[in-house]
Amino acid sequence: MLVISAKSGQLGNRLLLFANFIAFARENKYTVLNPAFEEYAEFFQSTAKDFLCCYPAPLLSMPGNKKIRQYYYNFNRSLAESGRFNTIDIKRDKPFNWSRSNIVEQLKPKSLNFFKGWLFRDGWFVDETANLRKHGDAIRAYFQPLKKYQENIAKLISSIRNGTDILIGVHIRQGDYRQHQDGRYFYQAEQYLKVMESARSLFPHKKVTFLICSNEKQDADSFQHLSYVYGNNHIIEDMYALAECDYIIGPPSSYTMWASFYGERPLYMIRDVNKALELKDFVHYYQWQGVFHYNDDWSKSFWEWTH
Known part of the structure; x- marks a missing residue:
């Protein structure tokens, strides 16, 4: 055992x-x-x-x-x-x-x-x-969530899909990421916006809607020229709603990694906010690759995701 x-x-x-x-x-x-x-x-x-x-x-x-x-x-x-x-x-x-x-x-x-x-x-x-x-x-x-969470997720996703062609989940991880690994993966809203605009450009003839889930309240004005919906602001419902999206975007985080695994959806881990995205940048969980950087201070050891 x-x-x-x-x-x-x-x-x-x-x-x-x-x-x-x-x-x-x-x-x-x-x-x-x-x-x-x-x-x-x-x-x-x-x-x-x-x-x-x-x-x-x-x-x-x-x-x-x-x-x-x-x-x-x-x-x-x-x-x-x-x-x-x-x-x-x-x-x-x-x-x-x-x-x-x-x-x-x-x-x-x-x-x-x-x-x-x-x-x-x-x-x-x-x-x-x-x-x-x-x-x-x-x-x-x-690891199926309780029925009440599944019902809330289904209602949210159904309402979005009725009016869009492509649904992209975005995990805006701020809050604790200000300090995590010295802020290595902390991005401002405008930096997330740049990545979202790049993702939208991958589907020029389709309506793209973003499902935004965040651990910090966002200013609605930041994304007003995009089609977007906020998640339910619940730790389980947001994670499993991301798993229902066509694509997932977020900083390196086990939160979106689980959503990618559970929903079998391709994930793009943001490492360079200025990168022009390609569809091949979204990878499934069984394709994850990275380089391990060891530090004598274990809290500073980290993975640099390469794929």
Whole structure:
């Protein structure tokens, strides 16, 4: 049994980490428990009714509340730190690959195996996308949002598609990106606008509408000469609405990476706001490539996305 006993990042990172564990577990007949999914479990059909956050889903399950889930997480953290079980700490000094690491050799098949570390954060898992693709349908089925979110998303997308030919989702990540990696991927609204105008020019004879989702309130005047609609401003509904778009644009972020994976939609990660876009710049999740830049200060290690 594999137990994810430490948290890594926010929603997108937790989903990608969990998904990669599920793919590995399906390949090797393991069970996964993910106490570290506690804050987000209530949003998804499978985990909302199972406080263990277990894959495969158990025959008998019990929903949990925030207090139970927090206790469950803290209890597993203490077990992982106790030294009585097999605990594997994944360092963030190089990209991770199940087959090329010695992790598999450290697993004890008939025991609890606790995992700590930023195992699949951002681009650390790019060598594992083949497994994600192979088990993609099962993973997507597991991470279906609750019906109420699906209904809100369907209503939003339907209303947009009735009046457009091409729908492009745009993730304007500001807020925390002012400080993240020293602001490497923080862009002003006018810079996003430049990228959006370049994307619109790819479809000269079609009506293009942008679905704008942001973690910071935007000035409507910034985009007034474009056809656009704002998302519902909900962490799940925005992410899964992006997954329903024809194309997705955003800075390097696990949030849009998950939308790209879940919806099987091509994604363009903004690295140069002055670039004239081409359709080939939008790539599917199984095509992601990048260069890993290591720094002795792990918080400054980063992926430079190249494709």
